[in-house]
Amino acid sequence: MKTLTVYSSLTGNTQKVAEAVHGIMPPGSQLASVKDDPDPQGYDLVVVGFWVDKGQPDAAALRFLNQLSRRRTAFFFTLGACPESEHAQEAADETAKILEQGGNQVLGHFRCQGKVDPALLEKMKKMLPPDNPHAQMTPERQARLEEAAKHPNEADLEKAKIFAAEILQKAS
Ligand SMILES: Cc1cc2nc3c(=O)[nH]c(=O)nc-3n(C[C@H](O)[C@H](O)[C@H](O)COP(=O)(O)O)c2cc1C
Secondary structure, eight states: OOEEEEEOOSSSHHHHHHHHHHHTSOTTOEEEEGGGOOOOTTOSEEEEEEEEETTEEOHHHHHHHHHOOSOEEEEEEEESSOTTSHHHHHHHHHHHHHHHHTTOEEEEEEEEEOOOOHHHHHHHHHHSOTTSGGGSOOHHHHHHHHHHTTOSOHHHHHHHHHHHHHHHHHHO
16 A cells, blocks of 8 residues: 655644655655645555635645545644634635546545734734734634644644554455
């Protein structure tokens, strides 16, 4: 069994999770950044990792997901919000839909919280109108960002490996 783990990562969170996932894959498996435009042909399982951007897979990952066709797949993502939130569920549903529309089989997915780069937060705040919720700091948002700042942690990476083992089992 040869697997391809493709990731898109702006600030490193998703890359860390991708490395954990790839770390338990069988010999001959590959880990690649989506920037290198990896060819998914010839692999028994393609695992796609991305970061959530405005509720969706980030643009680079979205391009890759949209062109994947008739493959056995799984996916994972990191996001600032709680992985159990409705927001995370919607991102997962949307991704599964994209993959299924391409005739791909989806074996499962994994969600992981990821710290939000403070420099990017500041930039976003400056770009948005002051009444936009993402330009304002509420106690709830502050608490979410503080929690996100602790992830991905060792426990998350262990969960990522369990996810990888489960999808490998499903694929074999
Ligand atoms: C421009 C931008 C948009 C984002 N949009 C969302 C979002 O809609 N929902 C969310 O939960 N997190 C959002 N985030 C947080 C990232 O998804 C999160 O920090 C992720 O772990 C980053 O992964 P990376 O380090 O692999 O780039 C956003 C971050 C940035 C910079």
